[in-house]
Amino acid sequence: MTDHTTPERATHFIRTIIDEDLASGLHQSIQTRFPPEPNGYLHIGHAKSICLNFGLALDYQGQCNLRFDDTNPAKEDMEYVESIQRDVQWLGFEWSGEVRYSSNYFEQFYQYAMELVDKGLAYVCFLNMEQQREYRGTLTEVGKPSPYRDTPAAENRQLLEKMRNGGFKEGECVLRAKIDMSSPIMCMRDPILYRVRFQHHHQTGDAWCIYPMYDFAHCISDAIEGVTHSLCTLEFQDNRRLYDWILDNITLPNATRPRQYEFSRLNLEYTVMSKRKLHQLVDDKLVSGWDDPRMPTISGLRRRGYTPASLRDFAERIGISKVDSFTEMSILEAAVRDDLNVNAPRSMAVLNPVKVIIENYPEGQVESIHAPVHPQNEAMGKREIFFSREVYIDRDDFREEANKHFKRLVLGKEVRLRNAYIIKAERFENDENGELKTIYCSYDPDTLGKNPADGRKVKGVIHWVEASKAVPAEFHLYDRLFSVPNPGKAEDFEAVLNPDSLVIKKGFVEPGLVDAQAELAYQFEREGYFCRDNQHPGLVFNRTVGLRDTWSENA
The missing domain is CATH 2.40.240.10 (Ribosomal Protein L25; Chain P)
Known part of the structure; x- marks a missing residue:
């Protein structure tokens, strides 16, 4: 038996499920998918899902599709389609085959809807949205059947064809599944499968005026694509009942039967994911x-x-x-x-600059110094920095007086400039508003490149930028x-x-x-x-x- 586990990664319940499915022979390989709706940019919660779906496919040498669940053209845009593809690739993943769209399967969705109609498992309902909510019931009260629930299958077939052909106005009717109006799971109380929308679609143009609901299209798309493990977040846990009901009542396009598994979504402090x-x-x-x-x-x-x-x-x-x-x-x-x-x-930047004039440094001289690009990685090489009579330091790095815990530049005391010399603050001047304007210092020319532990004790090291070559x-x-x-x-x-x-x-x-x-x-x-x-x-x-x-x- 092949060991499909990946010891270098932390295990979790989905890996355990996949291991068991492969070990039992239920699947010879795994197929996952990342199925965003193209109605906005991806956020970090989607990054978690991308890493999970594509990561599992890589770890188990399976495949992962990128599929846009594009069933609501009123909220979708090609800008979002393109941004999502960029984000997936930037994260370091590549999808299997071509980019897929649920809209690729619109004709198949329609035929499956007809199959449910012919089986007496779906009907065209003319209740308006307010009436549908009223008939649906509540969490404590069961729903009641629509007066259109028992319309004969042959008549429903004609009505669905009329919906497709533009014979009804938006909101006039919908196609609903006939499941259980008394179910404790609200999404099983005869959910909507299709609605009328006269909207231009970014992939199919004006070919359709009825569009499937997400729950109907999603599970069938998984089945068409041979998805083995359909992974989604916990808010879809109840919807798994509908996912399974649809697949149990249509003629599946291939032998692979997708199964849905839910995991917790990412909730990150101090932000919103909605x-x-x-x-x-x-x-x-x-x-x-x-x-x-x-x-x-x-x-x-x-x-x-x-x-x-x-x-x-x-x-x-x-x-x-x-x-x-x-x-x-x-x-x-x-x-x-x-x-x-x-x-x-590494580099140096001064965000809140104040000028330092080093009075005993030669006027007009600019000195080249080589500093490490990374102090722990010599392979990254050196960078050239410059030193002269005038430099900028951060104004928060200077005080006229300070206690022993302040390890930066203090009047009358020394500090080392990173990768350069030790300087001593001699005096300073303020502008007309009393704000610090200039610090006047002296430097020790024998301290360039010396290790702070070489016997010369200074309290701290501060960053700086040479003034004449500094870039705003x-x-x-x-x-x-x-x-x-x-x-x-x-x-x-x-x-x-x-x-x-x-x-x-x-x-x-x-x-x-x-x-x-x-x-x-x-x-x-x-x-x-x-x-x-x-x-x-x-x-x-x-x-x-x-x-x-x-x-x-x-x-």
Whole structure:
């Protein structure tokens, strides 16, 4: 017997199911699918599903389809289709064969609907939506049958044909399954299978004026494509009854019988995962777009500097279970921080600059210094930085007086400039508003490149940028989008938006970053991890994450 388990990955209940199915001979190989509706951009919850479906197919040497469940043209757009494909590929996955669409199977869906009609298991209903809700009942009261429920099959066939041919107005009638109006599972109380919609479809044009409901199309698409394990989130648990009922009552297109399994969706603190609410944020212009770096969308995280490897690692860390819970933002940040700590080149940037004049350094001289690109990875080589009489440091790195815990520049005391010399603050001057304007220092020319442990004791090391070659840059400092851990529970989720979710600073970077590649992360020493924005034409750096976890202490 072949061992299909993958010891290097954490096991979970879906892997156990697959192992048992393969061991028993129920399936010779596995087929999964990622089936987004093209009605918005993907978010990090979808990333979890992508990693699960494509990851299982890779681990078990099976296949995974990308299928757009495009059954509601009123809310769908090719922009979303294209963005979803980009996101899947950016995460590092490739789908099996061509991109698929549920709309590819519209004719087959219609024939299966006719099969249910002919079996007396579906009927055309003329109740309006309000009446349907009334007849449906409640969680404590059973529903009552539609007066159209017992229409003869031959008449229902004619009515369904008339629906297809445009003979009814939108909302005039629907096709419903005939199941059980007294079922404790609400979705089994004669659910709608088809509705009339005179909408142009991005794939089929105007060929259809009736469109199948998601629950009807989804399970049949799985069956047509030979999906073995149909994986979805827990909110579809009750819908599994309908999924099975439809497949049990049609002539399956092949021998493979899909089975649905549910896992817990991702709930991430300080954000929302509802596509409706994400749409609202975009439509109300509360963010700059779907790819705003504060958004939990894959495109937003990418623009902010998150890497494919970090999101795959995050998905692995949170695991797969059947227990709904909230995931701490610190877990997501730890995943990207661990990745960037190893892979991000180092540089220096001053976000809140103040000028330092080193009075005993020769005027007009600019010195070239070679610093490591990464202190723990010599293979990444060296970078050229410059030193002269004038440099910029962060104004928060200087105090006139300070206690022993302040290990930066203090008047009358020394500090080392990273990769350069030890300087001593001699005096300073303020501007007319009393704000710090210039710090005057001296330097020790014998301290270049010396190890701080060589006997010369200084309290700390600060970052800096040489003034004449410094490149002006803008820095976007992002924080949590909402001010409460669970904004989805707020009566008005817009009211709990964090007003400080974006702070913009203007400062300087090393000259080597003038042509920085968009999305490539850098560690700006002592400031955090940043990447160049992939939309802004200027030199704008987005902060991906700080150098340490600050979520717990700020919560």
